[in-house]
Amino acid sequence: MTEPVPASPVAIDALADEGPLEPPRSQWVDVWQQFTRHKGAMMGGAFLVFITLAVLVGPWILTLDPQTLDIRNKDLRPIYTIIWDGSAKVSWAHPFGTDNLGRDQLAQMIAGGRASMAVGWAAMVLSLLIGTAVGVVAGYFKRLDGILMRLTDLFLSLPILPLLLVAVTLFRQPLRANFGPEGGMFILIVTVIGLTSWMPTARIVRGDILALKEREFILAARSIGTTSGKIIRRHLLPNVLSPIMVSATLGLATAIITESALSFLGVGFPSDYPTWGKMLADAVPRMVDFPERVMLPGIAISLTVLSVNYLGDGLRDALDPRIRGR
């Protein structure tokens, strides 16, 4: 009978429920925003993406085989030489010039970058896997902590570069016989770099796990009967992701430099298989006449490592909640 009281359209102003101004933001949005503020990291990331894409899709665009010998067009200078030297031997077909056997430098750079980046990524992933595993196990299981940390200390006191040289020179032959010259060398270099560079990651991860495992949420998880494996996978690993990512960037930089150093010293990939380090080493004897053959691979290595380092710098800032938002 009675008319329903119409709901008052205007509530008392003071009681009006103002919703949050913006929807809650996930942690990764914050991280991304902090990351974009770091100019160096953005540039580093962009360059890394560029160089990765270049070495991945480059061979489809520049369909020149880096191993083709074109002896009539040997010792061409890069195209930009013409700016200051009109009489230089250049050709638009070979923008970066050719080497003393007439192999196209740009194609070699791309193929070399492929090898360097592949070794870098694979060795970095391997060292991260070992480092994280050792760190998590050492931090979580008290009984294994002592042994694993002594092992880490032991590995840290190994002379890395001499040992790498020893391992690579001594085990080259059998691995080549089993996996082919390139495959065997790839496996060997990735394994030795991975096996000798996991220690910093293990230490950092162990430290973080030690602190995390005393927190309440781990206690809660354990009290409802979660097994150790699941605690590690669901609760601990996601929380140590940020230090792992930072050490991943550092690991990538070290792996690229180490591979190039090995190639430079002449113990890397076989002689017909270009990598940046080997191109640099091969060019050193004639660098007076052809400085660009040293400069181009050297700049490629340096810029890649520089961009990876800046990327790591930015990631460290972005992933650190104490710095974020300031």
Next chain:
Amino acid sequence: MLTYTIRRLVLAVPTLLFISFAIFMLLQLAPGDPMAQVPLTVPPEVKQQMREALGLGEPPLVQYWKWLVQVFWIEPQVFIDWVTRESWLLGWLPDTQLYQNELRVISWQTRSPVMDIVIQRLPQTMWVVGLAYVVGVLIALPIGVYSAYRQYSVFDQAGTFVTMIGFSIPPFFTGPLLIVIFSVSLGWFPSIYDTTHVVNDWASFKVQLQQMVMPVMVLALQTTAQISRYMRASMLDNLGADYVRTARAKGLSEAVVVTIHVLRNSMIPVVTVIALGVPAIFGGAIITENVFKVNGIGQLLITALFANDLPMVMTLTFIFAFLIVMFNLIADVLYGVLDPRIRYD
């Protein structure tokens, strides 16, 4: 502190033993025959005898034991004999004559004792590497201090950029780059380090300086990058501390506050980093020695590796490991000595 030092010293022994054993086993696993270069006309049984003459007939554990005895027992005897006989420091002592012609570690390449060759090569490495380290540290410390004092200034930004470059450009690139610029284009410095050069007057001293500039610079760039970073971070930690405000509040001049109060405290972690970096620079010197043709121990290691000279490789790698373990220990002890709050007991 003393007990801590002694305990660490005692612990270093099994570490070194384990490392040497690991290196030895690695070399044992490796294929490669020291007789591979011997002509095929030599009959196999003669080759076998030659192998045994090199000590290869024994089982690996016996070989390892003999190597241990030679390095830790016989070589020190030779060294003590040399010290009491020829060195100018202790030459006045009576000759000890401990060494009675036992077999020393013999190089397969030259058939002469490994240690003699190492001692011949060591001065070149020490001069270049040691000087590079000193120069690097001397450049790095003021840069670190000033860029922390003026944080985010132009100088600091430039310093950060230069250290990033120092981290990123590998020595096998800076080396050739410097050679192209300074010895080919400008002709200021020689591109090859001449180790036979004798310094006996001012002109030859200048030549020596000139040939040392580039390798030292290449190595120093890396050192500078690392240490100035640490110095800056450590200074930043201390500049905001309460005791600095107190010092300023009681009217001390800025120079006194920075150099006496902040710098001294900031040096504590940096000194340990400097000690820790010494063995690493020996590793980096392998590449630099290769670029500038310095015939130091890094170059010795590479030639020995290519020549399959296992005793030489074994001994050299062990020397590198020994340096790392020792400097780790020195760094830890120094940290405790410099910072009285840290006691390891």
